[in-house]
Amino acid sequence: MIEIKGLSKKYGSTQALSDVDLQLRPGEIVGLFGPNGAGKTTLIKSIFGYIPYSGSITLDGEPVTRKNITRLSFATCEHSFFPNIDAKAHAQFYKDHFESFDEKRFNVLMEFFSLPKDKAIKHLSTGQQNQFEVIMALCQGADYILMDEPFAGNDIFNREDFYKVLLGMLGPDECVLLSTHLIEEVSGLINRAVLIDKGRIIGDVQLSELEESGRDLMDYIKKSFSYRSDRVFEALDQLVPEEERHEEMA
Template sequence: MLELKQLYKPFGKGAAAALSIGSLTIPTGEIVGVLGLNGAGKTSLLKAIVGLGELQEGEVSWRGRPVQEQYGEVAYITEEGSFPPHMNASEYADFLADFYPKFNRERYERLMKFFELDEYVRMGKMSRGQRARMEICAGFSKGAKLILMDEPFLGKDVFARRDFLKLMVTSLQEDETFLITTHLVDEIEHVIDRALIIHQGAIRADVYMEQLQEGGKRLESLLAEVVGHDGERYRRFLSGPSD
């Protein structure tokens, strides 16, 4: 399982915390959505898990050992991309195979075909959406058991997103764990097992989707409630100043 204990990361001297997590445990095999407004701390949480960005306090462990000692077990997929722009996809596969002993080239090539990517186009010449797909191909092929995805749907059209979600769910193995940050609440609602809602650097809600659905509640409603969103605000604005 993934365990986080007493994580604390400040924005800066005298500023509010960018991240403050008392305790969090995620069992192996779960798909967890990490939701919240822009700047809530979603990306900071994923970076803290993989050891990017300095934590002032806290511990992160995967299967009882520090994550930093198990980089071969972790894949961090981000829209920014982590690949050398001068390489094409075939050269990148060679590069990954040197660093990840469990790299599965067959899976990588199948994903390339699924996303209709040309293995001989240099990645620096690819569109934003193509680079995002490349990140997924690489991340899903490293042989990692802990997969973190930061806004994996950016740069994808609605059909590509749906295909990716189906692919993710059907390809999930029992010993793989996913954490996904996204703003697309409606699309992720029926895919994830559990939702974490982060607001102002802290986890304000932690709920399993089965429990939420049994209570007759939608994930978007819970998110709005946690962040204090006023759905009628625009109506008051349009109606003009009150007397």
């Protein structure tokens, strides 16, 4: 289990994360939702120790170090692959460094998404690069797969395929933390939603709980973020008088 306690992070005078407590358990697929600048990326990078922070992050009771970091994998829209080498060389490199690299899964996914294995990754399209980034994270053999906006730039059909494949192939103990803005799309994939705003966790719910209480994820999120749809009309009223707007609409 990844256990985060009292995690705080400041960039200059900006408080990026403030006293965050969170647990990620084996087998969970967790959606991490929040507006831009809420602290999603900072939270994920803190788990890996890519940035300094205050607080505690442990993996099965141990701090995350080189000894256990291979149990975590990372897919990011910034991309963490090696741009000048091809997929085959990536697979070999991962095999050398990650003992539990799943070559079978790698081959199946590469074929499923029709990605070339002998072309430097920098020559693939952005969408294909995103696919490759996610494939490497899924095939590393990690227990915890952390993804930060991995599908930015992919079309809807592509993303749908990914969700289906992901659901079908994940092992019972594999945990996925998926940071994304595509709430409705992933609502059928995740089993828990964590909401973050201004560096604080403002919501944490199992989707089964929502179902039992007859609510849906979008409503829960809107309520948690105190979303006011009337703000749109207020803004429009200031720009275009209401009668004029009605006339145009008519």
